[in-house]
Amino acid sequence: xxxxxxxxxxxxxxxxxxxxxxxxxxxxxxxxxxxxxxxxxxxxxxxxxxxxxxxxxxxxxxxxxxxxxxxxxxxxxxxxxxxxxxxxxxxxxxxxxxxxxxxxxxxxxxxxxxxxxxxxxxxxxxxxxxxxxxxxxxxxxxxxxxxxxxxxxxxxxxxxxxxxxxxxxxxxxxxxxxxxxxxxxxxxxxxxxxxxxxxxxxxxxxxxxxxxxxxxxxxxxxxxxxxxxxxxxxxxxxxxxxxxxxxxxxxxxxxxxxxxxxxxxxxxxxxxxxxxxxxxxxxxxxxxxxxxxxxxxxxxxxxxxxxxxxxxxxxxxxxxxxxxxxxxxxxxxxxxxxxxxxxxxxxxxxxxxxxxxxxxxxxxxxxxxxxxxxxxxxxxxxxxxxxxxxxxxxxxxxxxxxxxxxxxxxxxxxxxxxxxxxxxxxxxxxxxxxxxxxxxxxxxxxxxxxxxxxxxxxxxxxxxxxxxxxxxxxxxxxxxxxx
Ligand SMILES: [Zn+2]
Numbered sequence: 001x002x003x004x005x006x007x008x009x010x011x012x013x014x015x016x017x018x019x020x021x022x023x024x025x026x027x028x029x030x031x032x033x034x035x036x037x038x039x040x041x042x043x044x045x046x047x048x049x050x051x052x053x054x055x056x057x058x059x060x061x062x063x064x065x066x067x068x069x070x071x072x073x074x075x076x077x078x079x080x081x082x083x084x085x086x087x088x089x090x091x092x093x094x095x096x097x098x099x100x101x102x103x104x105x106x107x108x109x110x111x112x113x114x115x116x117x118x119x120x121x122x123x124x125x126x127x128x129x130x131x132x133x134x135x136x137x138x139x140x141x142x143x144x145x146x147x148x149x150x151x152x153x154x155x156x157x158x159x160x161x162x163x164x165x166x167x168x169x170x171x172x173x174x175x176x177x178x179x180x181x182x183x184x185x186x187x188x189x190x191x192x193x194x195x196x197x198x199x200x201x202x203x204x205x206x207x208x209x210x211x212x213x214x215x216x217x218x219x220x221x222x223x224x225x226x227x228x229x230x231x232x233x234x235x236x237x238x239x240x241x242x243x244x245x246x247x248x249x250x251x252x253x254x255x256x257x258x259x260x261x262x263x264x265x266x267x268x269x270x271x272x273x274x275x276x277x278x279x280x281x282x283x284x285x286x287x288x289x290x291x292x293x294x295x296x297x298x299x300x301x302x303x304x305x306x307x308x309x310x311x312x313x314x315x316x317x318x319x320x321x322x323x324x325x326x327x328x329x330x331x332x333x334x335x336x337x338x339x340x341x342x343x344x345x346x347x348x349x350x351x352x353x354x355x356x357x358x359x360x361x362x363x364x365x366x367x368x369x370x371x372x373x374x375x376x377x378x379x380x381x382x383x384x385x386x387x388x389x390x391x392x393x394x395x396x397x398x399x400x401x402x403x404x405x406x407x408x409x410x411x412x413x414x415x416x417x418x419x420x421x422x423x424x425x426x427x428x429x430x431x432x433x434x435x436x437x438x439x440x441x442x443x444x445x446x447x448x449x450x451x452x453x454x455x456x457x458x459x460x461x462x463x464x465x466x467x468x469x470x471x472x473x474x475x476x477x478x479x480x481x482x483x
Pocket of ligand 1: 010011045046047202249250
């Protein structure tokens, strides 16, 4: 059994992993397992994918469906904003659960194993690691604005000083995160799993053009911190004890144009949230989640027909009760159904145009800054990750082309810790990457193609998804649409 570090570079694009910008990650990549098709879940946004990584389940099962989403116990008409820890706390106060299954941290706590999350992204991102932790002995969440258990906040500040201010690039906070990782999580706590969430390059990409100097500086800073951690492990001869998984939650595109969806729905005569047959939209950047009051079939049908005729619509998924409408594909294909599933999930349309810095890929969005980085859609530039692993549990210098995804991370960590994954985890142990040489789970089904079409006035809408199916969901290998 080993100890595990997960290092998430939020929103990292593989094109940024160069000798010049990220020499430490580049070298790490050359030595370890390179996952060539490791997929995020849809919508390709941060908290959905963090919840997926820390539960080993698809959104349908863990219940965190979007960066914003309708969670009935929070509000039936106002999307909950998972960027904010306060919204999770409000949800708990109202009797709702942030996640519908235990996290890896909770599963580890029952085995007396220490899980420490250190995050410098949003307060909500850090919160999903340990939503229920109060004074348990095993488990810690450390964030610049709070810690769980609460007393840890003072302890961290007394040991390391006040947190530096957030900045773009977030260099000082990255350095502090690495200090805490080494001196506190690894040395003092002897954490079995340390989960680091680096807010860069995502933060800088949202605020500037992709490929800008700010983005380059942000990945240099993130790589420097990562390199310092690697050097410390090497200087202390711990390479044979610690497995490191590096990944990112989603990719990025440039925001083509902001679509004012709420205004447009009203103009198209859809009833507002709270009214009979009212439509509520949850903004997920490059994706939209729609909720229909009373699950009214006719409203769903009108809404789908309307969406199919919009030039900014890409792939469209819908709940089971809307499946007889031509052109839709089921949300269950990608694990976006379940008790909190939206009635309709739409990926915005995209193109392969290059921005002023030559970075390809634009998507229509519901929010963000036009021209700057954004994500959430099924654009191939967003629907991918940069994922590499290195350490005693992993093979050396090998590329894995079979499809894997974020639900596989938690069960693989459980295996590396010497334990069986709990039965609720839907991802699979990535044996194909492990030095133990066990065969991958037999019966894994090859990719399946799903397509659908609908005639709308003079137009025809069609879509095709290639899915690698898994228990209660599937990884989107590729997505196409036309109209
Ligand atoms: Zn992110």
